[in-house]
Amino acid sequence: MEVKVTGYENEHFDADAKEAQEKRRSARRRLEEAANTPSMALQRQYEKGLDLTGTVSESERPGRGLKVCLIGTYPPRECGIGTFTRDLRHAICQVADDVQAFVIAMTNPPNNYKYPPEVVFEIRQNQLNDYRLAAEYINFSGADIVCVQHEFGIFGGPEGRYILELLKNLNKPVVTTLHTVLSEPLAGFRVSLIRVANASDRLVVLNSRAIPILKDVYGITEEKVSLIHHGVPDVPFVDPNYYKDKFGVEGRLVLLTFGLLSRNKGIEMMLDALPEIVSVHPEVVYIVLGATHPEVKRRDGEEYRLMLKRRVRELGLEDYVIFYDRYVDDDELREFLGACDIYITPYQSREQIVSGTLAYAVGMGKAVVSTPYLYAEELLANGRGKLVPFGDSKALARTINRLIENEAMRHQMRKRAYKFGRQMTWPEVGRAYVELFRQTVGEFQGRTSATLPLVRASLDVPEIKxxxxxxxxxxxxxxxxxxxxxxxxxxxxxxxxxxxxxxxxxxxxxxxxxxxxxxxxxxxxxxxxxxxxxxxxxxxxxxxxxxxxxxxxxxxxxxxxxxxxxxxxxxxxxxxxxxxxxxxxxxxxxxLDLVHARAISYAICGLHAFLQRYDGAALVRRKLDELANRLASLYEEARADDWRWFGEELTYANAKLPQAMLLAYQATGEERFLQIGLESLDFLLEQTYSGGQFDFIGNQGWYRRGGERATFGQQPIEAGYTAEACATAYEITEKSYYLEMARAAVEWLLGRNRLGVRLYDLVTGACSDGLDPQGASLNQGAESVICCLLGLLAAARLREKKLEIAATAAVSSATPTALGAAIQSAKAESSD
Structure with a gap:
């Protein structure tokens, strides 16, 4: 059930106790409807926004300055986005007395973080329902504006698309800060970012080079984008020698790289350059500061760090390299940077559009040597740093040696960097964000209901449990x-x-x-x-x-x-x-010497999947072609003008047969397979869809050609497989008819059937074994839940595919207006 919340207006709540109690009950009902069955922990978080009468407390009401909701990761989670979110919150609250800010934190179970009081709500990264519930919480919170820190990896779903579930359910203006803007994105990432941009009122980028990329690659108008630099601490311009004794490196020239450790940091390039440096300047020491990135550590352990340490031993650099394997706080980080003579960022990817570590180094007036990724090219321009080619350790060594030997050049570089960094200090950044927030809120409030775009929910898929x-x-x-x-x-x-x-x-x-x-x-x-x-x-x-x-x-x-x-x-x-x-x-x-149509169809599904990873597997491809031709022959032997099927009966798992033909077409490009797949699927849909709903063939007699069809004993396997087959047909043809049929197949599980009863249990994730004369079966076996989940997953995939098709077509036209219209149209078409 869709829940529409309009937010609290500036009015006096003078209801008596009975009315107040009803308000509270109503709020709870809305919560339960939005979340289906939220966990007690999330429900308690929601209740923090309500006083004992179920209304917003006086201090929470709008009209009392600017109240900002920040969404992102947050300390103590070790994440660069989390540090940014914390510093941004502090900055906007410091620059204006009338600004309040609370945080919705992205968390990643099984980690259980002890967040500070400003974190009022947690979203578990891969729990789709948490995003819906968070939108409900924000709508009731009295927030004037929402600021999202967008990085694909911190949100759940393919390409981080779960954040869209939150954005589409908000009735607040949204400013989204883009921490990653890919200049050559895969299709999924491009569509995901387009949809986030479309759901946002304004976008913030941290690098001016992102603006033409957003325009040319994503079709986003420049008017929607603001440049606000990555914030940096406001610290004095100090002599590096002041801090060196604190780390036991007094008298040495300190090279530094800091940040969460992962392979894209390219530290091995610096290690390979170091022998040439220390042979001329034995006073050099290279400090690698930072813990391994938690997600990298969870996936690969300390493999990268151990490789680096082995490399240090192989190169005989034990006296010249220090690893600090920990996540340092702000004060200690400033001291490390203070002790640094030359800062190194040898990142491997040109696509890096922003780097908090580089921003800090420039803002604190460090001499910097970097590979030419996008952010470094902008920040180190005009003599504020030196760039060396990716992977060229010899060029890196030569550049560092020149800087060591030319102290005057190094000092001039530091001064230019420090001067540029004054516009990047957190107070300046905080003022820029507050100004943008106020402007965006004003524009949002100035719209009339007639000018607001109609936004309808996309294809509703219940939580897949x-x-x-x-x-x-x-x-x-x-x-x-x-x-x-x-x-x-x-x-x-x-x-x-x-x-x-x-x-x-x-x-x-x-x-x-x-x-x-x-x-x-x-x-x-x-x-x-x-x-x-x-x-x-x-x-x-x-x-x-x-x-x-x-x-x-x-x-x-x-x-x-x-x-x-x-x-x-x-x-x-x-x-x-x-x-x-x-x-x-x-x-x-x-x-695989198979003769039965359904067995052949299942096998084709497996062969097609194998080829998705190993496209060049010739034996597998030949076997798929052999089986597809065998299935096609079964169809052609039985086909007649009034019977376009693979045999004389429609029984169970019917839709798997035409889907197998469509998958065979995808793998081989054979038009015969496509024709049979679509023709047989259309026939099946004609036999099972009528009166605005599916009425699948029952297992109490099936349906033999020329005979009577069974009505009851309809099974979830038919709904799940039909949704899958229609999803495949839609992906091939892009015809909205198949989209609607897939939707109807899934909704059969949710009550759009001849008895109007729901088979999928929204609470337990179970599914009844069938639709019988007396209603839904009370038994809930394995096949039923499996096939139900297949249908739900197919519907979720279709929803994304629909928007991807629309966005890709619009981007290809290279007209931003057409892009926005196509996305809105796609959202509307997939909503009914």
Missing amino acids: LDHLVRLTDDTGLIQHATYGIPDRRFGYSTDDAGRALVVTLMHHRNFEDPTALRLATTYLSFLQLAQRPDGRFHNFMNYARQFTDEVGSEDTLGRALWGVGMAVALGPTEGMRALAREMFERSLSA
Whole structure:
């Protein structure tokens, strides 16, 4: 249910106690509707914005100066964006007495940060519902304006798109600071940034070079963009020798690099330059200051730091390099920079549009040598620093030696940098932001309802929850059945379910980076490994005593398993998972002598997935072509003008067949496969969609050509697979008809069906096994929840694809007006 909140007006609340109590109840109802079932922690955060009567307290009401909501990471989380957010908040509150600012912090479980009081709300990065709830919180908070610190990596979803869920639900003006602007973005990143820009009233960039990039690459008008420099501490111009004794480097010439450690820092380039430097200037010491970036450490451990230390030993530089492996506070950082004679930023990527560390070094009047990334080119222009080519350690050594030997040149460079940095001090930056905020609020309030653009919600996809899948999964595998929602261990496990569950969890992990999904995927792949026979085929059924009860599974079992393993090759997030999946996949290839249409279709899905990672796998491509031709022949043998199908019956998992043909077309470019795929899908939709809703073929008799079709026993597998097939058809044809059909298939699960009952449980993430004459089945087994999740994931993918198509077309036209119109149109079209 869409919740529209208009915010609190400047009025006196003189309601009696009964009315006040009703206000509070109403607020709570809105919260629950927006969040479906928010956690108690988030609900308590929400309540912080309400006094005991459910109204905004006097100090929180608008009209009392400027109240700013900042969204970004925040200390104690170790993140450059977090430091920026904290310093910006402090700056805007210091430069004007009537400015208040609170923070919505992006957090990344399982980390549990002890935030300071100004952090009033936390958004868990990969929990989509948190973004919706945060918008509700802000709308009730009395904030006048929202300032988002945008960096793709701190938000959940592909290319950080979850932040759009928050932005589209706000009724406040938004100023977005862009910390990354890619000049040659992949399509997904370009579309994501375009949508963020479209949802923002103003954009702030920290580098003037970003402005033409936004115009030429993203189609964003210059009038929407303001340049405000990255803030730096306002400190005196000091002699580096003043601080050196504090770090035990008195009498030495200090080279420094600081910041969270990751491979893009390029520190190995400096290490390779150092032998040539110290051979001439043995007084030099190079300090590498900073902890390993937390996300890098979580993913790769200390691999990069250990490599650097090995390199130091190999080069015999132990007396010339000092690693400080910690995250330092502001005071200590200023002291380190104060002790620095020459600051080095050997970054490897030209795309780096801003660097807080470089800004600090320039602002504090340091001599700087850098590679020519975009931010360095601007900040170090006009003699404020020296640039050397990427990866050229010899040029780096020569440049540093010249600076060491020419103290007058070094001092002039420092003075130019310090003078330029005066416009970058936090008080100056704070004043610029406050001025922009006031201007933006004024423009926002000056609009009439007639001039405000109509913004409708995009395709509503309920929160995709894995709770029931977790409930059905133990350390062996996925329990097949659930009686009244309770796992029924009497029926054990199946490879059929494990293969499809592996597909779902890997897709979920790709979209949401949820560690729970990865843990489940690992369990399912492990089960499939145990189930695979030496000949490449699979057992299907295992009892609760972990004993396989069949000799070999059916063709369908082999196809479903191959689909899951192929997706593990394509989407496996670890090298180990991909390597195991590839071994299993290749072992099964020789067993793919399939004759049944659905088995062939599942196998094509797996082969197509494998080719997404290894496009040059000739054997796999030949096998896909062979099976696709076999499926096409089955279609052509049965086809008639009034029956465009692959056999004489419509039974179960029907939509997987036309989808397989469409995937085969994507892999081969064979027009015959495309024609069959679309023709058979259209036929299936004609047979199952009527009266504004889907009425799938029931399992109590199915539908044989020329006979009567069964009405009940409709199953979620049909909805999930139909949504998937329509999503694939839309991605190929870009026809909105398939978008609507995918939407209707998902909404069948949500109550748009002949009985008007919901099968997907929004609270538990479970799904009823079918639609029976008496209503939704009370049983909630594995196949149902898996196929329901497939449908929900397909709908989420479609929503992004719709906007990507519109944005890409508009950017290609190179007219900013057309771009904005296309995005608005896409949002409207996908909302009904």
